[in-house]
Amino acid sequence: MREYAVVGGGIGGASIAKYLSHKGRDVVLFEKESYLGGCSSTFSHAGFSYNTGATTLVGYEEGREVKEFFESVGFTPRLVPTEPTITIIQGEKITPRHKELDAFVAALEANYSHAKHAEFWRLVHDLCEEFYKMRGYYYSNKNIFAKARSLMSFSPLFFKFFTYLRTDAKSFIKKFYGDVSDEYMKFLDAQIMIVAQAKSEHVNFLTAALSLGYTFGQNYYVVGGFSKLFEEMMSGVEVRTKSEIKKIVPRQKHYELHLKNEIIECKNLILNSTVYDSGKLFESGEIKVFYRKYEKLNNHQSSFMLYMTIQSDADFAHHYQIIEARNFSHAISNSLFVSVSDKNDNEISPKGYYTITASVHTDVRFWYDKAAYKAKKRELEYCLKELISQKLGIRHEQIVHLFSATPTTFERYIKRAQLGGNAIIMQNILPRLPSNDTPFRGLYHVGDSVYPAQGWIGVMLGVKNLQRLLHV
Ligand SMILES: Cc1cc2nc3c(=O)[nH]c(=O)nc-3n(C[C@H](O)[C@H](O)[C@H](O)COP(=O)(O)OP(=O)(O)OC[C@H]3O[C@@H](n4cnc5c(N)ncnc54)[C@H](O)[C@@H]3O)c2cc1C
Missing domain, CATH: 3.50.50.60 (FAD/NAD(P)-binding domain)
Incomplete structure (x- = not known):
């Protein structure tokens, strides 16, 4: 035993x-x-x-x-520390998510000018710092008494952040800024989505701040x-x-x-x-x-993955987020997260080569139709390949290997089609x-x-x- x-x-x-x-x-x-x-x-x-x-x-x-x-x-x-954590590409705008607050706000200001940026991102930064300092809370579901006791342990956290817990992030952001462009809102939503697994209208502002602010902490390449x-x-x-x-x-x-x-x-x-x-x-x-x-x-949310190996001597950032105006076909998002192996990491890719892992949010149920599966997969694979090649300056002849994976692939290998766990939505x-x-x-x-x-x-x-x- x-x-x-x-x-x-x-x-x-x-x-x-x-x-x-x-x-x-x-x-x-x-x-x-x-x-x-x-x-x-x-x-x-x-x-x-x-x-x-x-x-x-x-x-x-x-x-x-x-x-x-x-x-x-x-x-x-x-x-290996990553700096900037992510390079965000939206149309012609390229915004590095620097770890250092002032450097990031300066880069943001150059692309999406607004008088409230410094104040907004200071708030995001400080909420992250304060949240991760909190200690002592725990959560149990063993029985009703253990659950009630454990929920009490959250009261300091609840009272400290109450203002940011009660409103949805979209309303909070709109009120804070007074006016926000659709483009900037998409910039924010794409980043909130990768952490909270939901967009600003569905999460409270604390969740949004923790999602937007994770790049102020040190990020690493493994x-x-x-x-x-x-x-x-x-x-x-x-x-x-x-x-x-x-x-x-x-x-x-x-x-x-x-x-x-x-x-x-x-x-x-x-x-x-x-x-x-x-x-x-x-x-x-x-x-x-x-x-x-x-x-x-189970929100049936998942990922469509594109994997590529390229032969190149160029220098790349570790991570890019490419934000498009509209959702990709067979996806539930307009943003693509692209990670490139480190130039000196020859354990993962031979010298002179890079391996790329790219993901976009999709719905598990889009991939159930067996008759349409292959055509959908080819279509999205092609679209993502073209976009990455264009934005990162990769020529077709540099791509030496390419394939993709759907929620069905994940189910076959790791026995789960839903990915990303429970979305941190207000419900x-x-x-x-x-x-x-x-x-x-x-x-x-x-x-x-x-x-x-x-x-x-x-x-x-x-x-x-x-x-x-x-x-x-
Ligand atoms: C596309 C994508 C990108 C992501 N990017 C990031 C990121 O950059 N940074 C980050 O921090 N997080 C990221 N995440 C989230 C993170 O990867 C996951 O939240 C985390 O890895 C989930 O860990 P887990 O402990 O739930 O285990 P899982 O990853 O769900 O693993 C469960 C394991 O259990 C095994 N298993 C299941 N059933 C059985 C069984 N019956 N018998 C034996 N074995 C079984 C499976 O094979 C699997 O290995 C990303 C997720 C996705 C999908």
Whole structure:
């Protein structure tokens, strides 16, 4: 009987398994794929390596959650700071998102002149600083009393930021500026979308500020790709890759995990599968019913990915966001996030080559129609390739490899089609969200579909919450 089993080696699953192992607990991690990282992984295709989804690491700074976690398990990742964090291209306008506030405001002013910029972005900057200083809150869903107690722990945060929680960000921004152009609003919305997974009219202003302000923190490029980071971090932890858990049977005091040819028993089970998908692992019973209530959180949002290898000696920024006037076909967004490997990172691409990971938001349901699937994929792939080539100055003959992935591809590999976890919209208030614990003895969750949100910062705050709930 194992003390802890973790199902899934994404950011959340790998991190909590590392933590438990570091604390001397008996733990085994099962990952379906041959590499770790899930949405934040690296895979090979035709001899080239690509980051699957995530390309930026944030929160690795003094007093911040990602650094605190890595230090607590004695791990130092190999990182290169990115500056500017993102280069935003909207029509002919190119705006670097500098880490330094005044430098960014000067660049912004040159492109979207407005007397209120300095005041607005100072507010965004300061809200981020104040938010990440807050400590002591946690969230439990074990039972009604634990939930009520945990919600009380948010009261200092709630009172401090009340003004920014009660209005939607779009109204707040319009009122603050007095007048905002449609173009500038699109500039803001594209950035809010990549963090909050929703646009300004659906999120409160605090969420918008945290989304717009994450580039004021130090962002990093991960050398060798994200799966390398996990490989290095997980040294000393029992990890079983190519091990899909097909079924889970709850017993009175333990869980049975069914693999293809084996059954493993564990006292405590931590699922890194999404709450929308975890119910499928249980054949019947109250746990399956429990997951049904979270199906309504599934917004069917996902990503269409374009992966490219180019041969070039040019210099590129690490990350670009290209904002178009209208949504792309078969997508739900007008913005494309493009990440280019570091020129000196020959672990991910050979010298003289770059690998590119580009993503645009789409809806899972656009890809269900099997008859139209291939044509839609080709159309969007072509459109994104042309746009990237044009904006980054890449000639067609420099593209040596190119392919794309849809939500269906993600489902096939990492067993989830919805990506980005729970959007931080105003309706998804905390008591409605799943926590890292459950009402069932020994059953826990971690990852971007549970408290509090997606990305390195969101998932790591969930890992921290889970550490507290596990009392380890
Ligand atoms: C296109 C895109 C770009 C992004 N960019 C960034 C970024 O730049 N920076 C950032 O911080 N965040 C980014 N994110 C968000 C971030 O990648 C995710 O929020 C985060 O990686 C999710 O981690 P997770 O812990 O939920 O695990 P997941 O990534 O969901 O991984 C879960 C793992 O569990 C495994 N698994 C599932 N079911 C089973 C089973 N039954 N048995 C065994 N294994 C199983 C899967 O194979 C997978 O490896 C991006 C996301 C996407 C989609």
